Amino acid sequence: MSLRVRKPGMLTTIQDLGRPGFGRWGVSPCGAMDPLALSLANLLVGNAPGAPALEVTALGPELVFEEEATFAIAGADLGATLDGAGLAPGLAHRAHVGQTLRFGTRVWGARAYVAVAGGGLGQSARSFLGSTATDMEAGLGGLSGRPLRAGDALRLKPQPPFQARAVRGAREHGYPQPWEEVRFIPEASPRISSEAQERFVSTRFRVSSRSNRVGYRLEGPALPVVPSALQLSEPVAPGTIQLPPDGQPIVLMADRQTTGGYPRLGQVIRADVPKLAQRWLGDTLSFRAVTLDEARQSLRELQAWLEGAVP
Amino acid sequence: MDEAPHLQPMGDSAFMVRFGESISPEIHARVAGALRTLDSAREPWVVDLVPGYASLMVLYDALRASPEEVRRWLEETLPRAWPEPPSRRAIEVPVWYHPAVGPDLEPLAREKELTVEELVTLHTAPEYLVYMLGFRPGFPFLGGLDPRLFSARLPSPRVAVPAGSVGIGGQQTGIYPVRSPGGWRLIGRTPLRLFSPEADPPFAVGLGDRLRFVPISEERYRALGGEVPA
Numbered sequence: 440m441s442l443r444v445r446k447p448g449m450l451t452t453i454q455d456l457g458r459p460g461f462g463r464w465g466v467s468p469c470g471a472m473d474p475l476a477l478s479l480a481n482l483l484v485g486n487a488p489g490a491p492a493l494e495v496t497a498l499g500p501e502l503v504f505e506e507e508a509t510f511a512i513a514g515a516d517l518g519a520t521l522d523g524a525g526l527a528p529g530l531a532h533r534a535h536v537g538q539t540l541r542f543g544t545r546v547w548g549a550r551a552y553v554a555v556a557g558g559g560l561g562q563s564a565r566s567f568l569g570s571t572a573t574d575m576e577a578g579l580g581g582l583s584g585r586p587l588r589a590g591d592a593l594r595l596k597p598q599p600p601f602q603a604r605a606v607r608g609a610r611e612h613g614y615p616q617p618w619e620e621v622r623f624i625p626e627a628s629p630r631i632s633s634e635a636q637e638r639f640v641s642t643r644f645r646v647s648s649r650s651n652r653v654g655y656r657l658e659g660p661a662l663p664v665v666p667s668a669l670q671l672s673e674p675v676a677p678g679t680i681q682l683p684p685d686g687q688p689i690v691l692m693a694d695r696q697t698t699g700g701y702p703r704l705g706q707v708i709r710a711d712v713p714k715l716a717q718r719w720l721g722d723t724l725s726f727r728a729v730t731l732d733e734a735r736q737s738l739r740e741l742q743a744w745l746e747g748a749v750p
Numbered sequence: 751m752d753e754a755p756h757l758q759p760m761g762d763s764a765f766m767v768r769f770g771e772s773i774s775p776e777i778h779a780r781v782a783g784a785l786r787t788l789d790s791a792r793e794p795w796v797v798d799l800v801p802g803y804a805s806l807m808v809l810y811d812a813l814r815a816s817p818e819e820v821r822r823w824l825e826e827t828l829p830r831a832w833p834e835p836p837s838r839r840a841i842e843v844p845v846w847y848h849p850a851v852g853p854d855l856e857p858l859a860r861e862k863e864l865t866v867e868e869l870v871t872l873h874t875a876p877e878y879l880v881y882m883l884g885f886r887p888g889f890p891f892l893g894g895l896d897p898r899l900f901s902a903r904l905p906s907p908r909v910a911v912p913a914g915s916v917g918i919g920g921q922q923t924g925i926y927p928v929r930s931p932g933g934w935r936l937i938g939r940t941p942l943r944l945f946s947p948e949a950d951p952p953f954a955v956g957l958g959d960r961l962r963f964v965p966i967s968e969e970r971y972r973a974l975g976g977e978v979p980a
Contacts, residue, residue, distance in 0.1 A: 459809065462800030463785070464953050465883040465927075567947050577887050577928050579947055624761045671771065672884060672891065674800035674807035676764040697800055698884030706761025709812055731817055734762035738812055 440506035441563070441592040442555065448500035448542065453560060453581040453593075454552075454693075456489035458570035462674060462697040469572040469580065472652060472693050472716035473550050475745060476514030476614060480554035482749040483511035483531045483604045490559030491571045493587070495551045497719060499542020500587060502553075504534040508598050509556035513606075513614055515548025515717055529606035529613015531556075548617060549719040557596030576653065576694055606748050615744065617717040622729045622737070623680060623705045630702035631682060635662040639680075639688065639704050640726055647687075648720045652694040654681075655715065657724065661686030665702070672698045678707030678715070680726075690715065710737035755784065755806075757824055762812045763797075765820055767828065770804040773893045773921065777804045778881050779833035782958050787831035793823060801957060803881050803891070836879065837958040843925065843940050845916050845963050846971035847873075850979060851939035852916070858901060858935050870965055872896045873937065878923065880959045888927035888945035888953045892961060895923045907933035914939045914976070916963065925955075941976030 444451075454477065457470020471477035471494055478488035486492075493500075499517045511531045512519050519526040522538050528551065534540065540553070554560070564571035564581050573581025582591060606613030625636060644657035664686050675681075679691045681701035690707060691699070692715075707715055708729060718724055756768040767784060770777040781801050788799055788808065795815035800807040810820050847870045849855050859869045878892035885891075895918065903919050908931060911917070915926045917934030926932055927944035944954045955961065972978065 460798045461887075462798045462807070462809075463883060463957060464887060465885055465889050466887045468798075568952075576930070579887070624759070626758070626760060671773065671803045671805075672882070673766070673802040673805050674884075676760050676807065676809060678761060678763075696885050698802060698882065703760075706764070708761060709763050731759065731762055735812060735816070738762065742813055 441594045442508070442560070443503040443505055444500060444587045444589055444591040444593070445503055445539070446501035447587045447589055448495060449498035450496040451500045451587040452494050452573040452575070453491050453564045454494040454572050455491045455559070455561065455570055457572045457693065458568045458580075461568055465697050466568065467574060467576065467694055467697060468677075469574045469694050470570065471552065473514050473552070473713040475713040475741065476550065477552045478745055479529070479606070479614065479748060480511050480513035480552040481559065483513065483529070483606070484509050484554045484556040485599065485602060485604070486554055486556065486559050490554065491561030491564060492552045492554040493560060495542060495553060497545055497549055499551065502540045504536065504538050504540070505592075506595060506598070507536055508534050508595055509601050510534060510540070511554050511604070513552050513554075515551040516546035517548070517551045518543030518546055519551070527613070531602065531604040533601045545719070548717040550716055555595055557598050560593050560595075562594040562596060563592070574694065604749050607750055615741070617714040619723055620725055620727050621707055621711050621715050622727050622734065623678070623707045623711075624731060624734060625705040625728050626703050628702050630665050630667050631704055632663055632665055635664070635682065636704065638662050640728055642725070644688070644724045646718050646720050646722050646724060650720060652692055654692050654695060655690040655718070657688045657690070659687070662688065667702070672700045675699045676706055677709070678712050680704040680707065692716065708734035708737065710734065710741045755780070755828060757821060759817055760807070762817070763809060765808045765824060767806040767808065767824065768804065769806075773803050773881065775836070775879055776833070778879060778893075778958070779835070780831070781806050782834035783831040784828055785957070786834055788827055791827045801882050803893075834958060836960055837956070839956075840877070840960045840962065841955060843942055843961055843963050844966040844970065844974060845938040845940050846966055846968055846976060847938035848968065852937040854935035855937045858918070858937060861901070862898060869899070869937070872899055873923070874963045874965055878961045880955055880957055880961060882957065883953070883955070886926065886928050886930050888955065890924055890944070890955045890961065892923045893921070895921055899923075901935050903933040904935065907931050911936065912939065912977075914941060916940060939971075939976065941971055941974035
């Protein structure tokens with residue numbers, strides 16, 4: 440028995456915390472775009488934080504429970520209902536046999552995570568290098584490296600007795616809300632002019648419709664670029680902000696390639712990667728330069744919040 | 751003694767170690783040596799070590815190590831690294847050079863004022879070095895291309911380049927291990943599988959391997975399991 444996919448939604452994939460550590464082989468890490476929300480959904484059903492779950496993008500799927508199961512939704516509020524009854528994100532729910540989980544109108548955010556108790560949704564997924572994260576670019580992990588399709592059945596593990604868990608505190612939607620400002624640490628480069636740096640932090644960008652899990656393309660007035668004859672490919676990190684020749688920055692996300700040749704403006708701080716992952720196409724964004732100390736402090740605070748989020 | 755590598759913090763989760771700004775076997779040997787030494791002295795907070803042509807990225811878990819701690823580790827460990835001699839592994843890559851599987855073969859030969867045979871001879875002459883893998887799992891970036899074959903990338907990348915395609919991009923040549931988009935000029939195809947996710951290890955070619963292309967006939971290509979487009 441399983442969780443049956445009646446409609447796949449815009450883009451629903453199996454993700455965990457990815458497969459970092461194989462960059463020297465050209466293997467992208469992939470994994471949840473918003474690892475904080477994935478971990479939260481898992482904690483709500485008693486799983487390990489990095490257990491495989493569904494990443495639901497903007498327009499969600501329709502899923503039928505063919506057996507009784509405990510599940511939770513965290514991250515974006517995509518208007519989820521169970522047999523028509525509204526579901527608050529940030530709570531564990533019990534679904535009975537035959538009940539349908541649907542997603543409706545997007546309220547805020549871009550990516551919601553659906554975790555199911557019993558150790559996660561990785562039963563039907565193919566593991567590669569220790570992770571079941573779906574790598575759509577290379578066709579690895581998940582369901583043969585592809586998004587969910589109508590008719591797919593995700594096998595569930597034996598379900599433990601229901602425990603009513605909820606995110607502690609009164610935070611709306613049980614998740615730190617994304618806001619417009621993304622913090623980053625600038626990187627000095629002879630290939631980035633000071634004018635480009637100044638304009639980068641004073642511009643409000645829009646998330647381009649050509650953004651995806653590989654990267655967020657930012658639309659705004661083009662930043663000046665320094666022509667360069669030889670651009671050696673170099674490794675890239677999560678949140679690397681590249682400036683390609685068209686002057687429109689790209690922030691690299693979970694499915695990024697392991698190397699890239701464009702000049703870099705800097706790196707989005709790790710604490711703000713989840714926030715960025717929750718910005719949707721057409722949303723606006725601005726960037727603020729911060730110090731390493733502020734980045735570290737924010738990451739520790741976020742981790743402390745996550746660890747205390749589910750009693 | 752070589753100049754100490756330059757350490758540059760990349761945000762709050764990585765350092766870039768830079769050894770130079772060019773593609774050369776000497777710099778590659780330093781990158782590979784640093785990779786080996788850092789691997790052997792690996793700390794639990796190291797998330798990934800990713801080599802480039804002349805650089806090495808050290809990704810770390812910022813919840814478990816401070817940038818000062820990572821810098822100290824790098825400053826203590828890197829001086830113990832010696833340039834890594836080239837791999838003893840020399841890999842022969844059979845390639846069918848033909849317009850059926852290398853759509854840019856003839857246009858590129860015309861552009862370079864070479865015959866197809868001359869182009870193939872130039873491409874198969876050198877022993878290439880695997881400087882890095884990137885782009886897709888197991889995609890080798892090869893250095894050592896004859897400058898007469900340096901060529902610009904396509905103005906707009908192909909949507910789908912078949913696995914096994916051999917291409918030239920700028921000063922580099924390489925092999926597409928999986929079907930993917932691609933902007934390099936395609937001159938042939940190998941039946942060799944560079945990446946097999948079920949195998950252990952899944953990758954046929956590694957950093958520092960030496961690689962030689964060997965021209966084969968269509969018959970041989972088919973016999974080795976190569977697919978021919980209809």
